[in-house]
């Protein structure tokens with residue numbers, strides 16, 4: 179699976195929705211790019227090939243982790259962004275992305291994310307060491 183396309187897919191929801199929210203096109207910072215209603219589109223993209231599959235997996239993982247993030251932080255109704263535009267969270271935080279960083283730091287999901295990134299780093303280091311030890315001299 180292409181790591182580059184995985185990263186692009188994981189970043190796309192925020193690259194789409196943050197500018198829309200900041201420009202006032204949508205009322206929420208989780209809208210079009212974060213809508214699970216795009217699932218049929220992601221399935222089609224995922225069937226196109228390895229790059230499409232990586233893009234779809236990255237995008238889907240972003241939605242899953244954003245949904246998990248709000249639930250862990252005690253705001254499960256905010257996960258209704260996944261149903262945008264059919265349903266929306268009743269009291270969305272409406273915090274601009276820059277200010278959100280300060281709200282996010284120290285939240286329960288922040289510590290979970292740190293733990294996940296450490297696990298990814300350990301796995302990557304282990305994989306690189308394993309690959310290096312299997313390389314013929």
Ligand SMILES: [Zn+2]
Pocket residue numbers: 191192212240244
């Ligand atoms: Zn997001």
